[in-house]
């Protein structure tokens with residue numbers, strides 16, 4: 153069976169065992185295809201992370217395709233029917249780690265650029281690929297550092313299309329035009345350790361904190377808005393005590409907000425502190441903001457993506473801001489319009505990760521059409 157260029161390249165990428173932060177030669181392979189098209193490639197290595205910034209053209213506007221070569225670990229390989237790094241196509245599906253998240257999209261970026269540059273050698277503006285090998289990990293030395301580098305030399309991305317698996321039932325049915333913010337809280341409630349038989353000589357932090365945690369869990373944060381669902385609060389970890397006859401001296405609580413643009417990290421922090429203070433707790437509280445919310449309103453990029461999907465598939469596309477954070481959180485603050493448009497996300501991070509083989513060809517055509525709409 154002859155494979156399409158997109159499938160062949162996707163399989164070549166899957167064969168490279170690029171578990172975060174190892175790129176395993178994926179970016180070199182991509183660059184070997186981009187260089188003949190006139191892309192100038194730059195390796196930006198930070199720490200253990202390989203990043204690729206490849207650009208064709210020097211004029212604006214600049215359309216960047218963004219994504220990652222790293223994949224999450226396989227989990228126990230005995231749970232896989234197919235070897236995770238030895239891709240196969242079976243009953244119309246391509247199996248392998250990264251098939252959906254997101255080596256399929258990377259291959260589709262490349263083949264879309266190849267066809268577009270072939271048909272429009274004199275296209276306007278510039279095309280770039282912003283590729284990292286640390287999206288699935290701590291994401292400290294990846295896109296965020298590349299964006300810093302670009303900002304320092306005043307290189308501005310106008311439109312950024314991220315190939316993350318955004319689709320739900322059919323390719324192109326959903327694109328993400330924003331993401332909620334994510335804010336972590338690490339709370340330590342102090343009590344006084346003691347013997348359970350002498351509670352008057354101790355202070356149980358579990359008992360002290362329980363009403364405050366109840367209040368936090370039942371707080372109404374906001375009702376969301378046209379683009380975002382309501383802000384949610386979830387406790388992710390509670391730890392206290394050694395068991396036996398000891399009243400614990402401390403209670404640790406980790407929690408996370410997924411929040412919309414009706415709140416800010418600062419407003420949520422203030423409200424949590426007010427609830428804890430109302431319950432007169434003795435506590436320490438630390439915060440980690442892993443991403444502010446962002447939103448790309450209707451504009452040239454959203455219009456081009458919707459129009460490309462309609463032309464290639466006949467489908468009307470829904471805009472959504474649901475799901476986890478993505479590297480868009482680093483790119484959007486530069487003022488770029490950002491959308492995520494990629495394959496179905498049903499099997500991402502799972503055993504037997506797969507994608508419908510023909511969907512990758514469809515995706516490549518959609519990316520090509522986006523190029524035509526914006527730079528053709």
Ligand SMILES: [Zn+2]
Nearest residue numbers: 253254287316
């Ligand atoms: Zn991904």
